[in-house]
Amino acid sequence: MYKSRAYSAASATSPMGSTQIPRRDPTDADVQIEILYCGICHSDLHTVRNEWKDVWPTVYPCVPGHEIVGRVARVGSRVTKFKPGDLAAVGCLVDSDGTCPHCRGGVEQFCAGATFTYNAPDRHGTAPVTYGGYSDSIVVNERFVVRVPKNLSLAGAAPLLCAGITTYSPMRHWRVGKGKKVGIVGLGGLGHMGVKFAHAFGARVVVFTTSPGKREDALRLGADEVVVSRNANEMQKHAGSFDFILDCVSADHDINAYLQLLRPDGTVTLVGAPEKPLAVSAFSLLFGRRSLAGSPIGGLAETQEMLDFCGEHGITSDVEVIPIQKVNEAYERLVRADVKYRFCIDMASLKAE
Numbered sequence: 546m547y548k549s550r551a552y553s554a555a556s557a558t559s560p561m562g563s564t565q566i567p568r569r570d571p572t573d574a575d576v577q578i579e580i581l582y583c584g585i586c587h588s589d590l591h592t593v594r595n596e597w598k599d600v601w602p603t604v605y606p607c608v609p610g611h612e613i614v615g616r617v618a619r620v621g622s623r624v625t626k627f628k629p630g631d632l633a634a635v636g637c638l639v640d641s642d643g644t645c646p647h648c649r650g651g652v653e654q655f656c657a658g659a660t661f662t663y664n665a666p667d668r669h670g671t672a673p674v675t676y677g678g679y680s681d682s683i684v685v686n687e688r689f690v691v692r693v694p695k696n697l698s699l700a701g702a703a704p705l706l707c708a709g710i711t712t713y714s715p716m717r718h719w720r721v722g723k724g725k726k727v728g729i730v731g732l733g734g735l736g737h738m739g740v741k742f743a744h745a746f747g748a749r750v751v752v753f754t755t756s757p758g759k760r761e762d763a764l765r766l767g768a769d770e771v772v773v774s775r776n777a778n779e780m781q782k783h784a785g786s787f788d789f790i791l792d793c794v795s796a797d798h799d800i801n802a803y804l805q806l807l808r809p810d811g812t813v814t815l816v817g818a819p820e821k822p823l824a825v826s827a828f829s830l831l832f833g834r835r836s837l838a839g840s841p842i843g844g845l846a847e848t849q850e851m852l853d854f855c856g857e858h859g860i861t862s863d864v865e866v867i868p869i870q871k872v873n874e875a876y877e878r879l880v881r882a883d884v885k886y887r888f889c890i891d892m893a894s895l896k897a898e
Contacts, residue, residue, distance in 0.1 A: 551680035583678035584612030584704035610678030636706035692858025701861025714843035723747035728790035804829035882897030
């Protein structure tokens with residue numbers, strides 16, 4: 546066991562600050578990674594502030610971070626996919642039972658025994674819970690480490706491990722591609738990645754936003770058209786025309802307005818997570834045999850596929866890189882949606898602590 550520099554929260558109301566955390570020494574199946582960049586996900590903020598206490602209570606101290614990019618420092622004797630010096634990444638999962646049908650099928654995200662990168666029981670007993678990427682190193686089983694294409698900006702690649710795979714996976718599942726009309730609801734951390742992927746897949750992309758000022762940026766990211774969702778006339782023009790809509794909004798909103806925009810057999814898939822249940826009209830689904838679905842992250846094979854796709858197409862997240870010392874300020878700005886479009890921490894700044 547060794548000590549790693551990190552930033553943690555001691556309680557739901559305390560600011561994050563410098564600390565040291567235990568990390569296990571690599572076993573024969575492990576990869577030890579020097580963390581270079583870690584993206585900030587809205588889930589980090591929810592967890593640090595214990596806002597999901599009824600579903601997933603936070604254990605303190607909490608070290609968040611599941612958008613991790615770094616360089617391999619050490620590998621165990623049985624590791625075959627990585628060697629010291631390789632660029633590597635870790636997303637939202639660091640373990641699973643490895644034997645259930647989901648794991649055998651390559652969809653580890655559905656494993657009942659999956660271990661999240663932070664705030665999950667640590668099956669190795671190094672600490673009460675897992676500690677995430679707001680730290681200078683991490684040790685992860687080889688199965689849960691993926692390779693980063695060398696041509697990608699490492700800071701821009703970090704959010705691909707959550708925001709990227711969260712939007713890529715449902716588009717692959719529902720076969721977004723040429724000849725499809727795709728809607729992206731919300732232009733934030735998830736939505737801007739959804740636009741980039743849908744465009745790269747060759748679909749016709751329409752962005753729905755409540756902010757007219759985002760029109761120019763949406764077009765820059767790859768949208769073919771932008772609809773201000775508060776404008777009933779603009780919405781009505783698209784009634785019954787979409788094959789697939791990716792809903793990236795976590796605030797309360799009228800889901801029926803988007804279900805009405807689907808063609809027969811079209812699907813609205815939620816990747817945002819509104820706090821309150823959405824009111825769904827049965828008639829929005831019945832007429833047109835429409836579907837309302839949800840999707841989390843993808844499995845490890847799909848995550849690697851996504852990174853390789855990003856390497857081929859030069860896709861990264863639009864990031865604002867910050868030192869770790871500004872993480873509390875970044876959280877306050879995140880609440881105000883004051884970022885285009887993800888914060889990413891330069892972990893070299895941790896050495897100054």
